[in-house]
Amino acid sequence: MTADAATQSWLDAATEGPDYPGRKDARATFAKTGLPHRRMEDWKYTDLRTRLHEALPPAAPIDALRNLGEPFARRAQTEVRFGNGFFAGIKGELADGVRITPLGEALKEGEAATAGLGESKAPVGDPMVALNTALMRDGAVITVEAGARPGVILLSHEGRAGRQMIRNLIKLGEGAEAIIIETHRGGDDAQQFQQVSEIALGKGAKLTHIRLQDAGAKSVHLATDLVDVSESADYRGFVLTSGGELSRQESFIEFTGSNAKAHVSGAYLLSGNQHSDVTTRVNHAHPHCVSREVFKGVIADNARGVFQGKIYVAEGAQKTDGHMLNKTLLLSDKAEMDAKPELEIYADDVKCSHGATTGQLDANHLFYLRARGIDEATARGLLMQSFLAEALEEVEDEKIRECLQDHVNTWLTAHGKAWGRAA
Amino acid sequence: MSDAPSLNKDSIQDRAGEKYKYGFVTDIETEKAAKGLSEETVRFISAKKNEPEWLLEWRLKAFRRWQQLEEPTWAKVHYPLVDFQNAYYYAAPKQKEKLDSIDDVDPELLKTYEKLGIPLQEQKLLAGVAVDAVFDSVSVVTTFKEKLAEAGVIFCPISEAVQTHPELVKKYLGSVVPITDNFYATLNSAVFSDGSFVYIPKGVRCPMELSTYFRINAADTGQFERTLIIAEEGAYVSYLEGCTAPQRSEHQLHAAVVELVTLDDAEIKYSTVQNWYPGDETGKGGIYNFVTKRGACRGKRSKISWTQVETGSAITWKYPSCILQGDDSVGEFYSIAITNNYQQADTGTKMVHLGKNTSSRIISKGISAGHAQNTYRGLVSMHPKAANARNYTQCDSLLIGDECGAHTVPYIESRNPSATVEHEATTSKISEDQLFYARARGICEEEAVALIVNGFAREVMQQLPMEFAVEAQKLVGISLEGSVG
């Protein structure tokens, strides 16, 4: 079967940098399926075959980075900087018990395998993960020793142009605790950014993982988190999406032991012609695990949001406690939201539920604010803030939450002109 | 003291395992078309029914299209592919002419109806219900035609409607489910043998509930029923459909198509109790039920409501849907789906909101036991012009035993900012506490399970016309409602 033009362009994409084992196989895996398209159930609403027409040339490292990690940088002990997908130095101190090496180096020294490359329980044969394996250039290899508490680590990304393929390998030893923040910002030139993070939490480890995706206006931003949560471990993920022309955020959580927890949440703020897809899958392969998802979004102009969340409970995974909530406000006549919250359940002694709503602001609330003298645009802004707050509350760290809240408020103010007339 | 850890699972299994009491075969001579499906078969069927040219052409168009299609495999069900050439597509009991009254019916046939629990002679007649008893693809008797005729209601086999009201059939057939719709609908369009045709004229409230019974008899006969119900402005009808089928060792295919049309201010209430043979404890030999049911709320303020209790079939693929075109129209879907042993069900609904202020309500209760798989698959779609449209969906699954599965796959697509979609789904099991409590009050376990399951499904049960309440409750295993309030 000959590949379509888009897939072919990716198969032909120049691969630079050191070779490493697994690269050839990864290419073959990608070739088998090609770029995902709408007839594949998981890509029903985000057809990459039509949207990734052609692979851009690989990006080059940036000489002088702007300081785009603020205001989170202030909260972090360690800032790992990336320019166009290339490691660009570490600012600040490296706490005890944590090792950070650029992936590029690990690949060169043949150390990637030891760092855990490919160990994660990614969906077998997933073409996009395979594509990343075939084309990855750099990333962060972060290892936190057992029992260590290295504080806040910031991975700040600036993207300017071209194709950027990143792979992160993050491992937390038994009982370790860490907070990792990622910021993704950059210029408005055409970019293709794909990041796959393989994250493994050891027994009893806790990771708070926060991402602010505010990529440039012509960016394609694909991020996949493959998270293995072992016995008694705790993963708290949060993604705030407001950038990129086309973005897909995937969180694939696998419980590899019992009594573990995973919270995967986020908020999306979309305008213009943005297309944002949040796809999560939590695999309760073991009993007594808890998962929670809260995703809230606001969609204006011609933008389109997609939410696909799947809770999978394997046979024997008794006492599973899994809940998912997705709520979206559409702000304009041309905005669109597609949601598919799924439950696939093979054990009976479980408590699982999901809720999804799409709609508009409560007219009563709006009236109340205006009856107290607040103009309509401000009132809408306030109500939207409170609407999004439920998702933001999933972020435990107050300072980080405030930074995220500021970002949301700025967006709401900037897009305040998008509404102001009753929908 | 009782020892098995999940006795509740066993008791439901027992009830399902109770010998399928409708498993018997009637001995009447049947006339069959040659096995297999070809253009000749289609022509044979059309000729046997004396159909006009336009209908034959319509069938042929569907048949030729079907030949190009591939059987779909996307549903979460697994089954051996159907051998379409290994079945009879037409079987009719030998009858001389149409019969006007019950007394003229072949007594063998009547005995069959009795065994099926269709008391043509008694309750139905006394209660004034008209019965269009379909037997093996050809309608044998239609009662109460006169009473309905007085009201102007037409209720007859579709093959008859083609002769007596061709302009109505031509206008609406295929307008809600076009021949291009899906694989099974296309097949049905080519080889449909019979079904009900109902037409309620302007402003008429159909004076009685209409019902139809189906039965597959001859071995390897697929059942391709085609039903068309039209309610003109301000009309109302409540239609009941109940199915039973005998035990067989080969799978039998049931691919029906039901089209409903409501004009301004009209309402159609369509209720189904489905009890097709589900296969034995090892999963062998049940009915494959692939049905396309769709209602078009064409008129303003019109309403179509689907209520179903599905307990049979080895495989079920069925999504009764509503196209809410007319402003202020309403679509409803109430469903109880029970799967046990090795049954597989992939069912749900599609509510497509096109018009302003349209609203839809979906209440789905799935009960899964044994090794069964029960999936709810639904679509709620709000189109750009569906201002102020509203949907509320509640999908609950009850798992009995730890070897079955319950799945929910809702698609929620919204393109209008003032439309509201609210979807909730939960999964649970019968709690030990509830079971113990009931037993601590002297209710034996089997009955306790039935009581609790009935409570779980109550909201849907309440939607059924009284007519079906009894049969439905028997199917779920309980009946004690209504003594207070």
Added chain:
Amino acid sequence: MLTINNLHVTVDDKEILKGISLNMGKGEVHAIMGPNGSGKSTLSYTLAGREGYDITSGGILLDGANIADLDPEERVAKGFFLALQYPVEIPGVTTMTFLRTAFNAQKKARGDAQVSAPDFLRLVREKAKALNVSDEMLKRALNVGFSGGEKKRMEVLQMSLFEPTLAVLDETDSGLDIDALKVVAEGVNKLRGPDRSFLVITHYQRLLDYIVPDHVHILADGKIVRSGGKELAIELEAKGYDAVIREAA
């Protein structure tokens, strides 16, 4: 009429009852009092026949017949009734439906004729009135949205309907204020008689002011450590569990 003979019960691999012996005569009211964790609920669930409560040795005789191997509903048929501490909610099943199903199930088990719906309705209404249980409560789903007091009154209503020979009240007073307690106690007292015995399990002495017992037993760590008359309850109230249990050791 109830004989518990050196009963040992294990739950989740842990032995909770470590040799309980008790003799109750017809018409008697016995109270079992004990601190949290002493095994009170275990005793009541074991008597009721709940799964998960394993008798490792010893026996239970009701009117001379061994009931330890019977299913819960079989014990009910033999005249046993347990009023739960936490009555369970069953959504979608109206209280009336539940009562009638249970009532007829017991009739069937005893070989008696089933009661017709209107007769049953009359019977229930009669008993409900005495307990302040409204028609509206009967139409609601069983225990759903009921207050603590309403749930307990519902238990007593059931008891009066089923007319057991042995009724076990498991902390019937928990969560009730004085007024609710009085209504419940009154309902119970009305049911006292020469052919009916009560085992009242409680943490506090207060209930026993209203349901006055003939005998009081103190349960501690899975064993009955002391027995006495109704004065024992008052002594317990004055001294506290710790002291009384220590003295008994």
